[in-house]
Amino acid sequence: MATITAHGKPAEVSGSRPRPPARRQSRRKRQLQNNLTGYAFLIGAVACFAIFSWYPMVRGVVMSFQRTRRGETTWVGWDNYERIINDPSFWTAWKNTFYFTALALILGYAVPFFVAILLNEFRHAKGYLRILVYLPVMLPPASALFLFKYYAYDPSDAGLFNAILKFFHLPTSEWMQSTTMTMPAMVIASTWMNMGAAVLIYLAALQNIPGELYEAAEIDGAGIWRRIWNVTIPQTKLILSLMAMLQIVATMQLFIEPLILANGAGTQDSATSVAYLIYQHGFFQNDLNGAAALGVIMLIVLAGFSFVYVRLTSQQD
Amino acid sequence: MAADSGTRTLISSAQMRRGRGKYIYWTLLVAVVLIFTLVFIGPLYWMVTGALKSGQEIAQTPPTLWPKDPRLTNYTDAWNQLDLAKLLFNTFYYAAGALIFQLVLDTTAAYALSKLRPAFGNAILGLMLVTLMIPAMVLIIPQYVTVIDLPILHVNLLDSPLALWLPAVANAFNIFLLKRFFDSIPEEIMSAAVMDGATPLRTLWSIILPMSRPILGVVSIFAVTAVWKDFLWPKLVMPSPETRTVSVGIYAFSGGTPMNVVVAAAVIAAIPTIIFFLIFQKSIMSGLTAGSLKG
Numbered sequence: 295m296a297t298i299t300a301h302g303k304p305a306e307v308s309g310s311r312p313r314p315p316a317r318r319q320s321r322r323k324r325q326l327q328n329n330l331t332g333y334a335f336l337i338g339a340v341a342c343f344a345i346f347s348w349y350p351m352v353r354g355v356v357m358s359f360q361r362t363r364r365g366e367t368t369w370v371g372w373d374n375y376e377r378i379i380n381d382p383s384f385w386t387a388w389k390n391t392f393y394f395t396a397l398a399l400i401l402g403y404a405v406p407f408f409v410a411i412l413l414n415e416f417r418h419a420k421g422y423l424r425i426l427v428y429l430p431v432m433l434p435p436a437s438a439l440f441l442f443k444y445y446a447y448d449p450s451d452a453g454l455f456n457a458i459l460k461f462f463h464l465p466t467s468e469w470m471q472s473t474t475m476t477m478p479a480m481v482i483a484s485t486w487m488n489m490g491a492a493v494l495i496y497l498a499a500l501q502n503i504p505g506e507l508y509e510a511a512e513i514d515g516a517g518i519w520r521r522i523w524n525v526t527i528p529q530t531k532l533i534l535s536l537m538a539m540l541q542i543v544a545t546m547q548l549f550i551e552p553l554i555l556a557n558g559a560g561t562q563d564s565a566t567s568v569a570y571l572i573y574q575h576g577f578f579q580n581d582l583n584g585a586a587a588l589g590v591i592m593l594i595v596l597a598g599f600s601f602v603y604v605r606l607t608s609q610q611d
Numbered sequence: 612m613a614a615d616s617g618t619r620t621l622i623s624s625a626q627m628r629r630g631r632g633k634y635i636y637w638t639l640l641v642a643v644v645l646i647f648t649l650v651f652i653g654p655l656y657w658m659v660t661g662a663l664k665s666g667q668e669i670a671q672t673p674p675t676l677w678p679k680d681p682r683l684t685n686y687t688d689a690w691n692q693l694d695l696a697k698l699l700f701n702t703f704y705y706a707a708g709a710l711i712f713q714l715v716l717d718t719t720a721a722y723a724l725s726k727l728r729p730a731f732g733n734a735i736l737g738l739m740l741v742t743l744m745i746p747a748m749v750l751i752i753p754q755y756v757t758v759i760d761l762p763i764l765h766v767n768l769l770d771s772p773l774a775l776w777l778p779a780v781a782n783a784f785n786i787f788l789l790k791r792f793f794d795s796i797p798e799e800i801m802s803a804a805v806m807d808g809a810t811p812l813r814t815l816w817s818i819i820l821p822m823s824r825p826i827l828g829v830v831s832i833f834a835v836t837a838v839w840k841d842f843l844w845p846k847l848v849m850p851s852p853e854t855r856t857v858s859v860g861i862y863a864f865s866g867g868t869p870m871n872v873v874v875a876a877a878v879i880a881a882i883p884t885i886i887f888f889l890i891f892q893k894s895i896m897s898g899l900t901a902g903s904l905k906g
Contacts, residue, residue, distance in 0.1 A: 325730075331811050332729025339720035340735060342780035347742045349762060350753035357753060412643065414620055417627070419644055425892055426651040432888040434840055436858035437877035441658045444870045451672040454657055460673070486654075494896060505619025512623065521621055547748040550842050554862065569748040573843070576752050589749040596746055 358587035374587035378575070386563050387571045391546055393477050394567065398545040402485040402492075403538060409489070410496035411526060424497070428490035435487060439554040442483040443470070447555070470556050473564040480551040480565065492537060499533040500526070535607050542603075543596055549573065568592055655881075662686060662875035669871060685869075689876035692868065697853070698860040699883065705845070705856060706838040708772055709779040713834045714827065716780045721789035722815050726801055736790070739783040754778065755847055774848040775838065785830050792826040793819060828894045839884055 361370045378384060413423055430438060446454040447469035456466040469479045507525045516524060527534070549569040552558060556565035558574070568588065576585035626632045661669060663681040689695060724732050758768045758778075768774040796819060804814045820827070838856075845856045855863065857880045865873045888895065 328727060329729040332723045332727035332732065335719040335723035335727060335811070335815075336729070336732075336735065338716035339739075339780055339786065342716065342777050343739055343742065343783075345757065345762065346754060346778040347745075347750070347781045348738065350750050350757050351742075351745060353757065354750060354753035357756070411621065412639075415622055415627075416640055416643070417624070418640060423644065423647055424896060425889075426647045428892075428895070429651055429655075429885070429888065432836065432884045433881045434858045434877075434884060435842055436862050437881040440861065440865065440873055440877040441654055444874055445657050445661050446654065450670065452670050452674050454654070454674070457672070457674050486650075500620070503620075508619055508621055509623070518621065526621065543746055547746050549748065554865075572748060572751065576755070577847070582752055582756060586752045589752055592746065593749045596749075597744075600744070 354586050354589055357583055358590045361583050370583075374583045375591070377581075378584050378588050378591070381571075381575075383559075383563060383566050383571055387566045387568045390477065390564070390566055391548055391568045394481060394548050395542055395545040397477060397481040398484065399538070399541065401481055402489060402545070403541050405485065406489045406492035407496055407534070410493045410500055411522065413493070414497055414500045424494065427493045430487050431490040433487070435550050436554060438487050439483060439550065442479075442486075443555050446483075447479055470565075471561055473561050476556055476560045476564040480548075480555055483555060484545075484548075484551055492541075495533065495537065496530065499530045503529045539600065539603055542599065546592070546596060658874055659878055662689075662871055662878055664871065666869060666871055685871045685875040686879065689872045689879060692872065693860055693864050693876050695857065695860075695876060695879055698855055698857040699880070701849075701854060702839060702856045702858075703883075705772055705775045706835045708776045709838045710831055710834045712776045712780050713782060713785060713830065717782065717785050717830065718789055718820070718823075718827070719815070721786050721793055722811075722819060724786070725790045725793035726814075726819070727811060736786075739781075739786055741783075742781065743783045751843065751847070754844075758848055769848055770851050770854045772854075775845060778844070779834065779837065782834075785833065788830060789823070789826060792823055796822055825894075825897075828891075829897075832891055832895055835887070836884070 358374055359369060359371060360367050361373065409427065413420065413427075416423070448454070448456065449468040449471050451457065451460055451466060453469070455469065459466050467475045469475050503526065507529065508521055511521045511525050547569050548567040552560060552565040552567050552570050553573075558570060559566045569592075572585045572588050572592070575581045575588060622632075627636045660676075660678055660681075662685045663683070664675070664678040665680065665682065668675060668679060723729060724736050758774050760766075761768060768777075800818060801814065804818055809817070840858075841856075842858050842862075846859045846862070849855055849859065852860075852863070861873060861876045861880060864876070868876075
């Protein structure tokens, strides 16, 4: 291949110095040239990452130890953390968030998997069903949540859910006005809105299972449930555990559901979430430093959780 | 995707076609189609028709299935009072800008990381992928303070579309998808182009991009839907009523507006995404499966 670089002047640098072997030099020059072009292509995206991701990551931690008053920033050590933890809403918010995550794991995690198994068996109407499940994912969350807030969770008998419950002679509920139903109601809305994405990912995984495995299991006399337990679940284990992880991280950031459905905190703080508390401290109480400290606590909890989770799942293998 | 004679699944097709199996299969299918239509279209129907009812009718028990006296006033009120035309235009504008910024900056970055491979390229990619592990909520405060006073430049980006466009570029998932796709383009094609004297930019434009249409489609869809669905970030960085997105606008107005009008606005806000989805549903479906891991 030609040793000439893009500038076409390979031997010009020689001068009085003892000249290194021409090959090595042009190679080095070509490498430099290549690096420069490479960075020219990268610079835009790298700058965006630097300004809007990497720098804020560091800045969040620094901010959590500082306090800014009248334009003056001082180092205050653990003060912000103390204030945040002593906030009466702190533990309620964590309790609510964990409760939501747990409910969302039971409902939002199991349901899409079984829906995917069911859809995978159908030979007809597959496309239609897939579009249906995915439709809510495409709606702006504010649109979907206002629908739930005003029409589905209307506490009078005119609400969609109460009308259905009444039709079946079941007890109706006050939904967002009741302290016990707030969380389940938010999980239902959130599952409805988000399950489509999970269903499609599971469907893709299910289609990769070799049919012979089911064949063999059937010959061995395994019924449908046994086949799900011994073939489907082990074969989709990787994606199942990954999705559990993503689901937990996503639900721990619960924010828009309390904000729109429960006007923020809900009846007697029944809807306050950690993410909502960050928002409230940062933008209503004008306590950006406290909010940053709460963000760091959230990060540590999620990272610790991920660590334990990865440990547990890798031990199983 | 399994056609009639396609791969074997949980239950064999033979078993489904015979006697009792066939009966159960069709009953189940019809039941599922009906239930799914009710569960996923039902609420949308309720929303669209509910916004046609009068305030009196909506509060009535038992609720009516079809409005007795359908009136469009809620929709026209929503359109006028909330200045929905302006809000929708803003959202389109932000989505289009985010799309262009991401297409230009993310594809060039992925191209550099995949084909030009400058020194420390892998370290840079690693640092980008780390950001996927950081939950968005954790960064919201420091990102916000960064945007109101950009480091070094000391510019305030509040109410500037750049506050939505530039952070959208820092999307490690898109760069990863693009890089993986570019990696699969054979090196020989690249060397042939270099031999012909093509510059890296020319190679990207005339060889890589035309071959990458499917993944570019996927990234575009993700970029547009992300802007359309985002709520908290645009709420924070676009505080003025004139620069709001449609979701934030509806939320901001929901306080003092009759609920039927709010719901009518929510319906109007949902229409563009539903149309977009119905047009692109094939690419969205295949994009999601391309983005997922093999089980």
